[in-house]
Amino acid sequence: MWGHPVSHSLSPVLHRAAYAALGLPGWGYERRDVDVDGFDAALAGLDASWRGLSLTMPLKEAALAAAETVGGTARATGAANTLVRIGDGSGGGSGGDGRWAAENTDVVGIVRALADAGAREVTDAVVVGSGATARSAVAALATMGVRRVTLMVRAQPRPETVEQARRSGLTVDVVTLGDWRRADVVVSTVPPPAVGGLDRMPPAGGSGTVLLDVVYGGGRTPLEDAAAAAGWSVAPGVDMLLHQATEQVRLMTGSEAPVEAMREALRAELARRG
Structure with a gap:
């Protein structure tokens, strides 16, 4: 490693x-x-x-x-x-x-982790961040049938991530951190200090929302705690x-x-x- x-x-x-x-x-x-x-x-x-x-x-x-x-x-x-x-x-x-x-192999890792947490029929997704791991998330989501992805970023997204999503046939929206949109799955690819203000999550929709925070360590991340409180399913980063x-x-x-x-x-x- x-x-x-x-x-x-x-x-x-x-x-x-x-x-x-x-x-x-x-x-x-x-x-x-x-x-x-x-x-x-x-x-x-x-x-x-x-x-x-x-x-x-x-x-x-x-x-x-x-x-x-x-x-x-x-x-x-x-x-x-x-x-x-x-x-x-x-x-x-x-x-x-x-x-x-x-x-x-991050791509297959994301697909399998989301599936283990119950993500099956998915069409809308949010990806927090736009770096290399975010591109893996976009690729994974495209294979799962997602049609629209929202990139949630602090400033401007990396253009190669936007272009990759569009090449995959996805409709792409860009919003600032904390501007939540409806989603079947959410994948966060940024460390905890970079996700301040994301705890104001909307309640899970009727079909449920699955969060994967790729950060792992001891116990749940603040983002995972907020998602669970909102009724979302949580796929552990591990x-x-x-x-x-x-x-x-x-x-x-x-x-x-x-x-x-x-x-x-x-x-x-x-x-x-x-």
Whole structure:
């Protein structure tokens, strides 16, 4: 897991549990604090033993640029949270088997987390934020049948996010933080300090509203508390983390991920952290 910061990341817990359940004792998974300026050198320094990388902010766009091949969701969103080694890595550098394939498993993670929370027939959605993770949310919502997405932002949305939504066939509205519109699902992609004033949520509609706050940690976020008080269903951010990690495990190992073993390890670690 690379990014800045990464000390809080639960990804090592998930991946190590998967490797143990799959009988891969030689596999390891570590955190490494890497910023954008140090990314290229860090990537070039990896030897042939590395099968893949998980990337978090602020490296999702840099990872995409470093890849030789780009998967469909990574291309659509302009961001990658996963790099998978092409071949065995023995070619080195930018040629042969030293190349990397970029993927974006955040998209499937969002879809599965929302589905677990009861989101089924959805047509209208709100996405809080407009950065790389917001683009993953837009891509996920498009696959779920959403037709209109409202981007809720503090100032101006990133133009590439608006363009991506329109390319996906979605009608796009832009509103300021706290200007709530009717929605079947809401996905928040910004940290808690950036969402002040969002607690004045409207009551859930007749068919219900599902919130996914991608932020995870100890207990509910303020946004999740406000959503629950308004009668919304809440998809925990750790569910997205779990589901995107299962797809990473499949891509990196070539085996189906042991979902329940990973889920149990996640629960145990969250309980330990309190």
